[in-house]
Amino acid sequence: MAVQESSDLESFAQNQVQSDQDHLPLVLVHRLPSFDIPLTPLLQSHFIVLDPHHSSHSPPNSFLYSQAQSVRALVVYGPCPLTADTIRLLPSLELVVATSAGVDHIDVSECRLRGITVTNAGDAFSEDVADYAVALLVGVLRRLTAADRYVRSGLWRLNVEYPLGSKIGGKRVGIVGLGRIGSEVAKRLMAFGCSIAYNSRKKKPSVPYPYFANVYDLATNSDVLVVCCALTSATHHIISREVMKALGKEGVLINVGRGALVDEKELFQFLTRGEIGGAGLDVFENEPDVPRELFTLDNVVLSPHKAVLTPESLESVFQLVLANLKAFFSNKPLMSVVHQE
């Protein structure tokens, strides 16, 4: 093929791509500059993706003013806060698609006021988080990370006394928030021979486990509390000093929800004074800052807010994001709408 002919063909192909793209819907992404997840290429094959943090773009807010006025759909990557101020910069916004299960970083009330629908990760993470909650529970009760440290530090060879952990079967487990994740935790722990009770906003008629209308009573009747409810103004510090006291000296607290569900200052006091048996924590109030006092405690298992993440769960949340966006742009029902009070 002659050179001229080939370049004509290339520019025709480019123009064709451009004109096909002109018909694609716009999707804005909202992310922390440091938080890059590989969802963008998938979105780019279906939408024109606007990313204010893209290096060639102007500062995010002026980009929103100049480029994003007609944007109807916004994808919120990970924990990036979506405030009322940012929402107000987007007059055409109709849909917020969160890649997370929790939406406490999104001003859902402002979305509701504006008639903007919010979707979340739905069930994409539930099994993985539930597995992890159980792993933390076993880790604390059977002292798994302490056992690992015991071997690595050579204490085994020195025949230093090894404090025994406690049996999982037979434990009374109280689940705070029996939603998708909590229900998966319950299912797994039933198989371990634990008994399950729960607290949530309302009693669930179809659930066989005993219901406690308040967390204090649940804690009084539990050996372990697993916290997996959403963080809202009603659940902030739901695990209070009183609840920890009710859980008692041998009690164990597992948190895979959000750090602010637990009064962390109190928890650290309870742990250091031995007034609670142990804790398994995947989430903290000021991540990634974790109070250093915890580093010295053998009855605490710490984890960097990764309970949700496996390659499999990421793939399924990406597919869910895509499915929600496609449904929205073709006026079909959305998959995972958040109905939070």
Ligand SMILES: O=CC(=O)O
């Ligand atoms: O914590 C992670 C999530 O809410 O998806």
